[in-house]
Amino acid sequence: MTLPVSIASTNDSTSVYEEKTQAIARQLLQDSQERQSFLASLRDQMRWDDKLLNWTMGNSGLRVQMFRLIDCLPALTTKTEIARHMQDYLGDDSVELPQALKSLLNFANPDSMPGQVAATTFSTGVETLARKYISGETLKQSLKTIEQLRKQSMTFTMDLLGEAVVTETEAQAYLDQYLDLITQLTEASTRWKSVPQIDEAQGVALSKVQVSVKLTAFYSQFDPLDVGGSRAAVSDRIRTLLRHAKDKGAAVHFDMEQYRYKNATLDTLKSLLMEDEFRQRSDIGVTIQAYLRDSYQDLQDLIAWVKDRGTPISVRLIKGAYWDQET
The missing domain is CATH 3.20.20.220 (TIM Barrel)
Known part of the structure; x- marks a missing residue:
């Protein structure tokens, strides 16, 4: 928006605008909740990109380790390397992990099938999250x-x-x-x-x-x-x-x-x-x-x-x- 050269405001007009703003916001929220199908709700619960973002923003210790892992992700060329780094950065007992992420890291060998699945799930989630905010690599x-x-x-x-x-x-x-x-x-x-x-x-x-x-x-x-x-x-x-x-x-x-x-x-x-x-x-x-x-x-x-x-x-x-x- 463009900042106007002059602005007139009163307590009464501010109150009216505030009431209208909150009324519109409540209606939008109600509409979005009513129109969301069961499948859409289930899909949102399964989105790993959103999970990663919510986890990292709500846990300072996890945030540091997660960002360190994401920072080195472009240099990792195989799923085995990704799985190994996931254990190195996130497997420490000092890092408090959500249960879903603990389950994802529950593999003994980075080269195993569970390790490969974990690497694929994590890298796909990061890529999807990145596309929300990054328009392109070139x-x-x-x-x-x-x-x-x-x-x-x-x-x-x-x-x-x-x-x-x-x-x-x-x-x-x-x-x-x-x-x-x-x-x-x-x-x-x-x-x-x-x-x-x-x-x-x-x-x-x-x-x-x-x-x-x-x-x-x-x-x-x-x-x-x-x-x-x-x-x-x-x-x-x-x-x-x-x-x-x-x-x-x-x-x-x-x-x-x-x-x-x-x-x-x-x-x-x-x-x-x-x-x-x-x-x-x-x-x-x-x-x-x-x-x-x-x-x-x-x-x-x-x-x-x-x-x-x-x-x-x-x-x-x-x-x-x-x-x-x-x-």
Whole structure:
């Protein structure tokens, strides 16, 4: 959504909106429960991708070991290797396992049939889970996903995985990858059929391509305790990114990261987007995490800032990817 330049609100109107929102939510929940068939319910209970996600999010000890296992999964070439690593990472007595996962690991030999079944079940679950959040391993695969979304009148924002950088060489390489991604996506977008529901708003054309980035990926020494220094160091690369995006007709959205980076991220973006070169840009957005108590004040500050700026930006309100680690 686009952050408006001015917002009027009263306690009465807020109450009305809240009542309507809750009424709609309750109706949607009731409809979804009533319309779900027995087979659909059974299928959902058997989905290992959902099970893996629920288990890891609800158990910090398991989460660490599970992510370590998933991290090395691409390097494992046989089911026997996968089964052996499952026992190594998850078979320790110190790791609290759900009963279903304990049963899956109940094999003596990784090369046995039960071991092969366990490896297949686990790797399939991880792959299915990954496809929910990863559009493809290559740009070609991602473009197919994008085209399918557009056929459903759905738009997208694209980001590159592996954004953690520890050297300036990696930070520059990450910027170069984004510049190339923007170029290739915008070139591909010239062949996409127009979808008015997502390609325009109130008669104004919108960017068909949007990328999402994290500030810390563009400076290896980004330090929330040195906001001024971090802002100065990261801004040159962000300027390069924004200029390239404008030249190609792409929008840029800045993701929010861990809480310790929040204030530094907002401060850096506010400062940068007040520069004459970027002050008129409305194809730029920022994320606000709803689980943070100070997000309300952050939004109020953004509203005041955008009034002063004179040009709106986009705000994406999300639950927050770091909910489980920070609450």
